[in-house]
Amino acid sequence: MPEIQLGCHTVRSHGVQVAKVHMHDWLILLVLAGIDLGLNLIEPFHRFVGEDMMTDLKYPLKVNTVPFWSVPIIAVLLPLAVILVYYFIRKDVYDLHQAILGLLFSVFITAILTDAIKDGVGRPRPDFFWRCFPDGKGVFDPTTKDVMCTGSKSVIKEGHKSFPSGHTSWSFAGLGFLAWYLSGKVRAFDRRGHVDKLCIVFLPLLIAALVGVSRVDDYWHHWQDVCAGSLIGITIASFCYLQFFPPPYDADGWGPHAYFxxxxxxxxxxxxxxxxxxxxxxxxxxxxxxxxxxxxxxxxxxxxxxxxxxxxxxxxxxxxxxxxxxx
The missing domain is CATH 1.10.287 (Helix Hairpins)
Structure with a gap:
């Protein structure tokens, strides 16, 4: 396909037409958002936590290095900004629309999988002891030896959502999609051996990895939680990208399927x-x-x-x- 054709289709000329074709996809996104909201409202599974299990759950309760409100900025707004910059350079609404759609699907599907597993597993966080007993005095059932938490219900609820890491999965979903997107645009796999292109591709993945490391440093997650979250995020991002774009090593890897x-x-x-x-x-x-x-x-x-x-x-x-x- 001749790339010279790119740039003839703007939001003003073809935006409504493209949106109508994918109207049902946007409706599905709204459904996914509602499902994820519901998963955050329900109570997670409270697994048995015995007195002898508290040894590995007494890490200090710290403030997040990467706050909750910053995760959508890192996982959604940052990739979206790059996609918009590319649109203003090339003026192609097909690429803009498919990229935004793929990014949102990547993030929302990852969020649903992550929160569903969180609620089902109910693994305690490394700082669970101080969430359960903010005064430092442990109270346990005399018969079962299970914990009898005295802390705030909302803090305890959050303490049962360790596996997998939501910060990590969201970051790898959004920034992983961005890495795929950039690899197609800079033609990272054009067989010319330009390592600088790989540096551009790996930069979003490095940012996502640092977010995951911060979760272990803050004692909000075990290392297994971060590894699982990263695998979920990058896997969903890969599927969503290939749903809308050819592989980056393909001759037409620079544009979306809908365009061709x-x-x-x-x-x-x-x-x-x-x-x-x-x-x-x-x-x-x-x-x-x-x-x-x-x-x-x-x-x-x-x-x-x-x-x-x-x-x-x-x-x-x-x-x-x-x-x-x-x-």
Whole structure:
């Protein structure tokens, strides 16, 4: 596909058309957002935590290095800013729309999987003791030896959501999608061996990894939680990117599937129109040739017919070539 065609489709010219085609996808996103909200409201599973298990759960209760409110900024707004910058450079609404859609699907699907597993597993955080007993005095059931928490219910509820790490999964979902997106745009796998392109691709992944490390340093998560969250995020990001874009190593890896599908449909319509016009133009020449044939100018009429067809073919080729520039 000729890349010169990119830039002919803006939000003003094709935005409504593209949005209508994917209206059901936006509705699904709203459903996913509602599901994730519900998962955050329900009470997670409270697994048994015995007195002898508290040894590994007495890490200090610290403030988040990466606050909760900053996660959407890192995972959504930062990749979105890069996508918007690319749109203002190339002016292609197909790339803009598909990239935003893929990014949001990546984040919301990851959020649902993460929160569902959190609620189902109910693993205590490393600082669970101080969440459960803020005064430092442990209280346990005399029979089962299970904890009998005396702290705030909201703090205790959050203390049962250690596995997997939501900060990490969100970060790898959004920034992992951005890494895929950048790898296609800079043609990181064009077989020319430019390592600087890989540095651009790995930068978002480094930021996501540092977010995961902060969760262990703050004693909000075990290292297994962070590893699981990163795997969930990068896996979902990969699936969502490949749903909307070709692989970065593909010859057409710089653009979305929808863009090339639109080009193919436009070319088919142009070819169909050209063929119809060609058939209508050729018929009079054929009739003239048949009419003139009984006279002595048969050879001349055949020659004229051939010349007419050659002119038509030349005209047809001339029409197809300019259509490559902008559809």
């Amino acid at each position: 599908q639109m080009l193919a449909e436009s070319q088919n319509r142009d070819e169909s129109s050209s063929n119809n016009a060609n058939s209508l133009s050729v018929q009079p020449a054929e009739l003239t040739s048949i009419y003139v044939q009984p006279h002595n100018g048969a050879e001349l009429s055949r020659g004229n017919s051939g010349d007419t067809n050659s002119m038509l073919h030349g005209h047809e080729n001339g029409r197809r070539h300019p259509s490559i520039g902008c559809l």
